[in-house]
Amino acid sequence: MPELPEIEITARRLDGALHGAEIASALAPGVKVMRTFEPPLSVLAGQRIERVGRRGKHLLVETSGELVLVIHLMSAGRLQLYERKAGPRDRTSRLLVRALLDDPSREVELRLREFGSKQAAWVKLLRRAELEQDESIAKLGPEAWPTPPLRELLGAPRPLHAVLRDQHVIAGIGRSWVDEILWEARLSPFKRAGDLDDRETASLAQAMADTLGGAIDHYEQTVKLPIPDKLPMPLKVHRHEGEPCPRCETRLEAVHFEDYVIAYCPSCQTGGRTLKDRRLSRLLK
Ligand SMILES: [Zn+2]
Numbered sequence: 001m002p003e004l005p006e007i008e009i010t011a012r013r014l015d016g017a018l019h020g021a022e023i024a025s026a027l028a029p030g031v032k033v034m035r036t037f038e039p040p041l042s043v044l045a046g047q048r049i050e051r052v053g054r055r056g057k058h059l060l061v062e063t064s065g066e067l068v069l070v071i072h073l074m075s076a077g078r079l080q081l082y083e084r085k086a087g088p089r090d091r092t093s094r095l096l097v098r099a100l101l102d103d104p105s106r107e108v109e110l111r112l113r114e115f116g117s118k119q120a121a122w123v124k125l126l127r128r129a130e131l132e133q134d135e136s137i138a139k140l141g142p143e144a145w146p147t148p149p150l151r152e153l154l155g156a157p158r159p160l161h162a163v164l165r166d167q168h169v170i171a172g173i174g175r176s177w178v179d180e181i182l183w184e185a186r187l188s189p190f191k192r193a194g195d196l197d198d199r200e201t202a203s204l205a206q207a208m209a210d211t212l213g214g215a216i217d218h219y220e221q222t223v224k225l226p227i228p229d230k231l232p233m234p235l236k237v238h239r240h241e242g243e244p245c246p247r248c249e250t251r252l253e254a255v256h257f258e259d260y261v262i263a264y265c266p267s268c269q270t271g272g273r274t275l276k277d278r279r280l281s282r283l284l285k
Contacts (some may be wrong), residue, residue, distance in 0.1 A: 001075045003188045004144055004172030005215035007054050007230050008129035009223045010079055014059075015052040015109065016223055017081055021061065023047050024107060026122065030094030033112070036124045039067065044125070049099060056140045056171030060131075061097075061110075068131050070124040071095070072159070077121030080227040085109055086151040092213075095123050130223040144172035145212040150205045160204075161262055174211070175260045179238035181211045183245075188270045189255075189262050237263050 002010070028034050034041070043182050048064040059079055061069040071079060077094070077280055084207040086093045086109065087188035095112035114121045126134055142148045156163055164178045173181065185207035187200060196204065207273045208253055218234045236246045243255035253274050265276050 001174050001176060002073050002077070002231070003057060003177050004054075005177065005212055005219060006233070007057050007059060007073070007172075007218035008145075008226055010232075011052050011054040011059055011219075013223065013225050014061075014079065014081060014184060016114045017101070017108070018049045018052055018099060018110065021049045021101050021108070023049065024098040024100055026095070026097045030114070030119060030121070033094040033121060033123050035122050035124065036127075039125060039127075041125060042099070043067070043100075044069075045139040054168055055137055057144070057174070058136065061138050062128065066128045068126050068128050069095075069125075069177060070126060070131070070134070071112060071284075072122050072136070073112075074120035074122070076116045076118065077112060078227060078229060080111050080229075081225050082109045082111055085113055094119070094121055113229075114195045122249055127179050139168050140171040141167065141169045142171065144170050144208060145216075146235075147208055148205075148208070149243040150208075151201055154201065154204075156195055157192050157194045158191050160187060160196075161192045166247060173208075176233065176235060176238045177211060177215070179234060181207050183237040183263075183265060183269060184211050186268050190270075190275065202266075237265065239263065 016278065023044045026044040028041060035116060043065065044063060044067065049061060050064055051062045053060045059071040073079065086096060092113040092115060093111060094114050097110040098107055099110060100107050112123065113123060124134065131137055141153065153169055154163065160182060161178055164173050164181065165175065185204045187204060215234060222232050241252050243252055245252055245265040245268060248265065249266045250265055252263055252265055255262045255275060264270060266272055
């Protein structure tokens with residue numbers, strides 16, 4: 001599941017390669033991928049790519065024609081850049097944008113691919129003036145990195161694990177990085193956001209900046225075009241339940257939910273308590 005650091009490095013790499021490239025064609029082999037139909041993708045031909053950026057977990061491809069492709073990878077999508085065209089039988093292709101680079105002059109393909117059987121990744125083609133009003137962007141909270149106004153955002157009497165992943169509160173964090181951030185801050189995933197004191201709020205802010213910034217720095221060293229199918233996520237706690245805590249060596253525990261898992265260190269985060277699944281499922285609702 002790509003989150004803020006993975007989307008950020010994708011945007012940086014694609015922006016570096018595609019800035020100024022002229023679009024030759026754009027089409028969507030994924031039958032369900034387009035969420036807008038006017039203007040049609042065909043108007044992109046002849047326009048230049050001015051910027052590839054990010055807002056929350058959305059990728060934004062801005063063009064010289066005052067248009068923006070908004071791309072959401074959901075859990076299994078990747079936006080990658082290839083020298084060769086996708087084969088007609090490549091069933092992972094959802095959106096294909098052919099573009100001409102200047103130096104050296106060659107054609108490349110920006111390809112939205114999606115793995116697995118579900119088609120959940122989506123694309124909108126919007127006029128730039130409409131972007132901020134579009135429901136996908138308008139309802140997003142402030143960016144989780146580098147300096148969100150945390151004190152103003154954390155009033156809710158909801159568990160931290162839920163609040164930090166709520167894109168309407170704060171944009172960019174999902175199931176993987178929330179575990180890392182809360183472990184770094186030594187906070188229980190189930191502590192209510194509104195109960196944090198000043199010292200805890202400060203350590204959470206520091207943990208968010210260090211964890212998300214550290215992941216981006218890691219990707220700057222390790223991620224190259226075309227953007228790998230599997231990003232080398234530097235996770236210490238998430239998906240490491242059963243292993244020793246990297247800080248104190250206590251066994252990392254996990255709480256399993258239908259579609260995600262919360263991993264944490266009982267010594268560092270919950271006062272030594274191991275939390276039972278059933279009770280916590282109720283708490284998180
Ligand atoms: Zn620990």
